[in-house]
Amino acid sequence: MASLRLLLAKPWIWSFIGALLVWLATIAFTGGYGGGGMITAALSLAVFTVIVGVGQMFVITLGPGNVDLSLPANIGLASAVAMKVMDGNDAMIAVGLLAAVACGMAVGAANYLLIWALRIPPIIATLSASFIIQSIDISYGRGLQIKPPPGFASFTNWQILGIPILAILTVLFTIGAAIALQRMIYGRSVLAIGQNIRAAWFAGINVGRIRFLTYTLSGALGGLDGALLAGYFRGANVDIGNEYLLASIAVVVIGGTSVAGGKANVPGVWGAALFLVLLLTMLNTFGVSAGVRLLLTGLIIVGVITAAGGQKALR
């Protein structure tokens, strides 16, 4: 009993309960058919949201006003870079992945450069950067028809006992992120800055360096995500990252991370990502039209946020 109460007190448990309820509702609708396949599919899709969600989580944890709006453009550009560098050649997979991550890191570093040099709110900095990145992507990726190397494409789809390899790797990555957040100087510094940036500065934390690292990390994860998405969906696309703006912010908030900063939650990102993906699967299973699907997705997100309540505005 005591352990159950302890579990229910964790902010991240609710997102997992939500995901479970949505899954149960769907298999109740199908009469138990396809429940396992649904989990496999949900895991492979949730991975992409989790990767950018973790980056966005570190950024949002930096405190009010910190948010990375350049992720969709970043993902789009990195997907094109990855496909061009790999050029359908299995031998170039690692180089392509590195190129995509480097491209994302450059975007993240540029974001921080704007924030630092122009002393503007990160929302405006990442927004202006995303305008420019988007144009670079449109111009660079025009008519790009390169398929991912066969090895890379099958890697993004590999499964062991119905569990995608990519999901296992991402779980390991999120465990690493949780350790970095709670046990390493970097993560503790991010939390401290989010709680009180002045106090953190007086305590001797190099605030500029930590913020720079965090935006670069978020950019790098966006780049990695772009490459993986291009592998999974068999090709790069300017719009491939569009849905990840809402998704990355939503999973952070639904997952129990404080939008006021200073309090982050890694497991919640997984629960919220599974919840969102399963929600979409459920609406598709119910056979609703695209309009109704968008409408319900929006209403449920607003509803969940309202129920969870916020402590403070994101700015």
Add this chain to the structure above:
Amino acid sequence: MTAAPVETGLKGSAERDRLARARLLRSLLPALSLVLVLLAIAWLNPRAISYFGFSLMLNLAIPIALATIAQMFVIAGNELDLSIGTFVGFVGCVTATWLKDAPLVGILILLGSIGVYALLGALIHLRNLPSIVVTLGMSFVWQGLAILILPKPGGKAPDWLLSLMAFKPPFIPFPIIAALLIAAVVYFGLMRTSYGVILRGSGGNAAALSRAGWSLLKTKIILFALAGLFGVLSGMALIGITTSADANIGNGYTLLSIAGVILGGGEFVGGRVSPIGAVIGALTLALAASPLLTFMHIPPDWQVAANGAILIIVLAARVLISRRER
């Protein structure tokens, strides 16, 4: 003992002069950037500076300016509306279908949507929610509704709206008159009335306002309702120009409206916004995005980048001026 205060007083007045100059320069920055863009256009293509040229180039400036004003009201209350673009699209779809076929139902839907905006303001205030997440969620709601109303591009604008937007006044092109009118009305309402001061104060120092007995719930509801109202006007103006609608027609307006407010000298926090600046910012974006690029023979791929570049340049100029302010 007596000399010291006089000396600091003198220094103080010189300091004040310098500060006033920097502040003046800063408030002129939006107008300066518009003039620069106009000069560039005039230099590249002198024929564009004519009645016909302006009517054509500023065609889409009216809906952009209205959407920017809508965003400005939200930003004045220290919030951000990421759903204004899809909301404009939703209004467009209603305008091209219900408002033409069953005007009464159309008007009720549009009034209802302003009511939804007011409710969002109340919700955000009462539950202390992050406006970014709520409005991001709402952007899906509006888009979904727009697709349900108009699954395929089509519909037709009501005739009265078409003739209004095609109005050709003598000497001065309609978009310029409309921009002046919008700027003047909002400037008077928000900057010159006493309740306008309260509205801006809710973004400047909410705690002080509420101690003075003003309802923060009411200011937030009014700011969001005004945003909804101007969003509706923007969607209707857009359909009056394009004549038919599409569920995705307004999607770009979210980012454009934020950029317009910031270009126009608005601050992200503290209720510091400027209606005249916002309209000028919207005009600058409308001109710089497409006509200027076309005259410079830059492919349309870089249109979005031009918006970003202008934003960065203006913000950089602002930093340089602010440094002098210090």
